[in-house]
Amino acid sequence: MQIEIWSDVVCPWCFIGKRRFEAALEKVTTGPDAISQPIEIVYRAYQLDPTAPANSSAPVREVYAKKFGGAERADKIIAQLTDTAAQDGIEFRMDIGQRSNTILAHRLMWWTGVNHDYQVQSELKESLLNAYFTEGVNVGDSEQLIAIGVRTIPHDGDDIEFAEFLRAFFASDAGKGEVAEELANAISHGITGVPTYVINGQWSIPGAQDSETFERVLRRTAERSAS
Numbered sequence: 210m211q212i213e214i215w216s217d218v219v220c221p222w223c224f225i226g227k228r229r230f231e232a233a234l235e236k237v238t239t240g241p242d243a244i245s246q247p248i249e250i251v252y253r254a255y256q257l258d259p260t261a262p263a264n265s266s267a268p269v270r271e272v273y274a275k276k277f278g279g280a281e282r283a284d285k286i287i288a289q290l291t292d293t294a295a296q297d298g299i300e301f302r303m304d305i306g307q308r309s310n311t312i313l314a315h316r317l318m319w320w321t322g323v324n325h326d327y328q329v330q331s332e333l334k335e336s337l338l339n340a341y342f343t344e345g346v347n348v349g350d351s352e353q354l355i356a357i358g359v360r361t362i363p364h365d366g367d368d369i370e371f372a373e374f375l376r377a378f379f380a381s382d383a384g385k386g387e388v389a390e391e392l393a394n395a396i397s398h399g400i401t402g403v404p405t406y407v408i409n410g411q412w413s414i415p416g417a418q419d420s421e422t423f424e425r426v427l428r429r430t431a432e433r434s435a436s
Contacts, residue, residue, distance in 0.1 A: 210248045210430060213407045215255040215395050218314045218337040218348055221290045221301065226404040226417030227334065228297040233423030237431070244431040250327040252334055254315035254391040255403045261310040266347045269306035294342075301342050309349025316384040317354055317375070319391070321362055329362060336361045351379045409434075 214230075216223040237244050258272075273283035291301040314337055322330045336357050340346035346353050355375045364371040378384075398407060406414040406423075408430050414423065 210246055210427075210434060211409055212248060212250045213253050213410075214250065215253045215391075215398075215400050215405045215407070216334070216403050217255050217257045218311050218318075218334070219308060219341055220255075220257055220403050221294065221303075221342065222417040223404045224299055224338040224342055225294055225297050227331075227338065228299060229417055229420040230404075230406065230423050231331075232420040233427060236420075236424050237427045244428060246431055246434060248427075250331075251322050252318055252330055253395065254319065254388045255395050255400065255405075256311055256315070256392065257403070258308070259310075259312075259392075261308060261349070263310045263312065263349065266307035266309035266349060269303045269308050272308045299342070302345060303342065305345030306341060307345060307347045309347050311349060312388065313351055313354055313379060314348050315388045315391070316379070317358055319384045319388050320378060321358075325362065333358070333361045351376070354379070 216227075234248070234250075238248065270280070270283055270287065273286060274280045277283050277286055287301075287303045291303065294301045318330060318333060318337075321333050337348055337354075340353070340357055341348045346357075348354065348357075355372050358375050359368045359372050362371075364374075395405075398405075398413070400407075400413075402415065404415075404417060408414070408426070412426070412430065414426055
């Protein structure tokens with residue numbers, strides 16, 4: 210079973226959905242009723258705001274106020290999102306969040322997916338989401354991404370050498386075409402919002418469903434594949 214997860218690192222529902230999906234994944238892959246077939250998972254790129262400036266950031270509250278019709282409405286949405294995230298064990302600090310362009314983060318996710326397994330890519334995704342939603346880090350800044358990558362991605366040699374490798378990677382064209390292809394594939398799949406989970410290229414689960422829904426769909430898909 211192949212699962213492609215289209216997601217952005219500045220999407221609150223992508224963080225919430227990650228928690229719920231992983232809870233379901235744990236249930237279907239462990240214990241006496243675990244499904245027998247292997248599951249291959251990879252994160253794909255999606256940008257909520259591809260027009261966001263690449264070299265600057267803006268406070269999340271200001272961005273939400275412009276998008277949703279004023280500061281009061283923005284504060285209500287942020288409060289609701291914060292409460293929902295807390296129910297899934299996530300601390301949102303969107304009051305210090307900095308919105309920026311996420312294309313470099315997607316390139317780092319792509320490189321990690323090519324060179325490591327899903328577990329490492331998932332850990333990087335977790336670090337990026339936590340940096341944005343909890344720590345107020347500008348995840349569009351290459352130096353911030355390098356620091357996150359050094360902490361999160363396994364690597365040979367020392368941290369300074371890996372940091373220099375990542376710095377050279379961002380300065381190159383590596384991954385640009387591949388990430389652009391992933392963004393285009395989202396359109397061809399009819400994906401207009403994230404998170405979206407595409408199973409075997411045929412079925413999709415839109416949004417941050419509850420873990421029971423994820424579990425039910427995964428088990429049903431495994432049964433269909435087996436038969």
